[in-house]
Amino acid sequence: MDRGPVQQTLLSAFGWLPARIALAALTFFGSVNIFTLRINLSVAIVAMVRRNLTSATAARAHCLVPSSGNVTEEEEGAVTATPLTLHQVEDEGEMDWDEITQGVILASYYYGYVFTQVVGGRLAERYGPRIVFGICIMFSGICTLFTPLAARTNYASLIALRVILGLCSGMSWPTMQCILARWIPPLERPRFVAIVHFASTLSITFTLPMCGYIIATHGWDATFYVTGCLALVWSFIWLPLMHNTPAQHPRISTKELEYIETAVTAGGITRTRLRRVPWREMATSLPVWAIIVGDMGNSFGLSLYMTQLPTYMKNILGFSIKDNSALSGLPFLCRYTGGLICSWSGDWLLSRGYLSIINTRRIYSAIAMLGPAVVLMVVAHSGCDPSVAVALLCFSLFLNGAITTSQLVNHTDIAPNFSGTLFGICNTFASISSFISPMAVGALTRGQQTMGQWQKVFWMCVPIYGLTEIFYLIFCSGTVQSWNFAGQQQRKGSTDEAKSEPETKALHEVSK
Template sequence: MALVTIKFFDLVPARFNLWLMLFTSCWIVYMLRVNMSLNLIAMVPQTKSNYSSRSQCEPPDGLSNETLHHVDITDVRQAPRQVPGGGSFEWSADQQALILGAYFWCYPVTSLVGGMAAERWGPRYVVLVSSVASAILTMLSPVAARMSHIGLVIIRFFLGFAGGFIYPALHVLVARWAPPAEKGKFVSAMMGGTLGTVVTWSLTGPLMEKFGWASAFYVPAVLTFVWCILWWYLVADAPAEHPRISDAERKYIIEALGDKVKKSKGLPPFKSIITSFPFLAMVVLHYGNLWGLYFIMTVGPKFVSSVLGFELSAAGVISALPYLGRLFMATIFGAIGDCILARRLMTTTTIRKFFCLFSHIIPGILLVLLVYAGCSTALSVTLITLSMGFNGAATLTNLQNHQDLAPNYAGTLYGVANAVGSTAGFFTPMITAYFTRSGDTFEQWRPVFFIGASVYVVSAIFFVFFGTGNIQSWNFGKEENEAKDDKEKSSDLKEINGSSERKGDAKEVKETSLNVAS
């Protein structure tokens, strides 16, 4: 079966295989990252007092949903059922926040160096090693949890260490493989993590209810090992190194990329990068995006389960809907961006700034509206789904801008931006734990949503004023810039000489005409 699958992939274009592996790579890394958000609900006992905090959205005795104007799906609004072996760990809210946030303690550091590692040793190898390590750590998670919550914190710490390398390495692959006219489609593959979240949260609940919470660690780990085999066979660091790509496809990619991308072996120009205001604007925009994304990813299941009152399996499905909306809209926005660029309807800079309206500002406004939705679960789920759906436009803003600024160092730029932005991964659980320490009511969750909305909107406004989509001079390095300057000077000199020669010829012709006339 595996051999037949591999032969099938050999029949399709290498770019399609790469897009598919980029997409599934993000799926894998998010599957191993977000499963803990839902697993904790099963691992920690749901006491009667915890459940009563959710009952704010339950109709009082003798009243119907219609009496309260409460639009709801009543058959999933029940006391949570126990999973086999569930409720075994008496961990406090702060300990749970520690477990969720531990993934992001080292993630920013390895994101910072992940792009440089991929540019130096090859993104194919970096992604493979990181994925194998992540699968092994996920397999060990149940053993660590039974030891203590500190054991699980350590596992999550090293999972974040390995996971930090992956996204910068993938962006190096995009820079080396994606022709400019297809950049939006390739970047949209980075939304594979969205589907990973959808599938993980949709299937984890039923899986745990039937086989126990440990199965939610073992199954993703096994799937990751299988995926690693396909990755090693199908992916190459660059078109020139792919053993099965057609000559026509290789030529098309290399000619489309031109001289903007090279296999860099030296250190990136950090001084130029750090002092670049367009790069700073991109980092701020990326931080705003990740704040909203990580907020819903890490504490979304808790909000759906504790405040809206859905049981475990339903909480996974409902929490996944926003990510499904994000995936769908990202594909649409990516195609729209490629179409606009192909027809030259907007400049790259205009596209990046205009679509901030959809990727950041509208999602922020919808988060504010969400906290006023009250117990109308249908409205709450709709608003949070729309917020994440519009954020799919990030494929045209912060997820592409580093490719614009310096495709030679796209992995490094994304790594730095991701290192800064990923700090939101441990800030959001801490902020949520602080405001919801005494209970889970809408009033206690309201400041959390206000903070998320503010970060979304402010980061977009900053980018609109200071961002750009133009390639920066430090992309080419000092030697290349000097060569380009020499080439331009040589071209100017030739033009001046040519002009002088033409003037001399004209003068000679004029003198000859006068002599003939005389």
């Protein structure tokens, strides 16, 4: 295989790493880039928009000001002098956008994101994840570089650019499932998901303060130039180093190649291209619907944390997210930590035969879904002690990290050949759920930022977590489905749970 000088240099630099470890590192930074390009506008728009806020009109936190409104002059002075309750803007922004326009701009990313999930998964299955994943992030980086120009032209141009960015990013997420199915042995997949796929969660913890620092020192437009260039640099490294399958990799060792191919073949991957997508079989498969319903319940709750947690911490507990960006990202750091711990423990239990695949998925799914449901009930009645509330929210997302060993990896359990398409379908439904969550919160609070209204918000999540988890526990599967081999002769017993044990034992032998 002929290689150019850039590829030769990169291969020599990373040649000491096992091929799948190098792949995991590259995919990790790709995942970080995707999410950084997604949330950078949420931080920058604070500095972009012209505001007329002063300390006289600053919002007061519910826990610091009596809800009755009967505040003495001494109490009011104390509140006004509290930095955490003020939302002051030192510099006037360039854009004269009202709140409705800002909301449309921030949501425009999802207009494109929701429509390309299935397309991205299918393209990755047919043409390989290397080109699809790399080109998607490359174009996303280019779109980000043009964001300041579009914003200064008019908000319609910015909306159009963000829609394109969403279209590209939407295709990239299902592509990672194809990487998972082709490159990562089944017993290592939860660990890969926790480290790599969950990098998006980890990126929140440093993207917020990073963007805040860049804006403070170089202006809001520098945020888009820096994050856009980082995405382009990553894509220039990814394209020459990444390969669609282990067999195509020029420097993979024979031992590693045999290990990966034996493990993924035992897990249901077919080396020949499967041209027919079993749409009807997918649509009528209860294990597929179990993942869809579970994803929707998880995404509903997670959307609450991602979009409403800053509002709750500011308006109820009295924290200013602008001044405490590291604190706002702390729960997501706990989620990443929880994902790592659960993935390692799940791998250990599965590889040693203490748990079957299906029981592993069920146990960790219960931790990820029922755990936050219980904790949110406690949060709803935790009162105004901010340290208690923040600790509970961190613990809730820590438990939710167990999703790495359940729903997030279950696609490759039941249909590794179509894991990209299946992930795209599930993530499309999950994206719809993410739209509904902030709308439901708005309907419950109705502009009244009180503890009583937020108790309703937290209690709303409890039955959603519980009912969707019960559905998942009943109908989920850890066995490769017969339609995974569409276009080929079906493997006998592939849908029989009892007959999956020999396959699981084979995976255990390969991992030793």
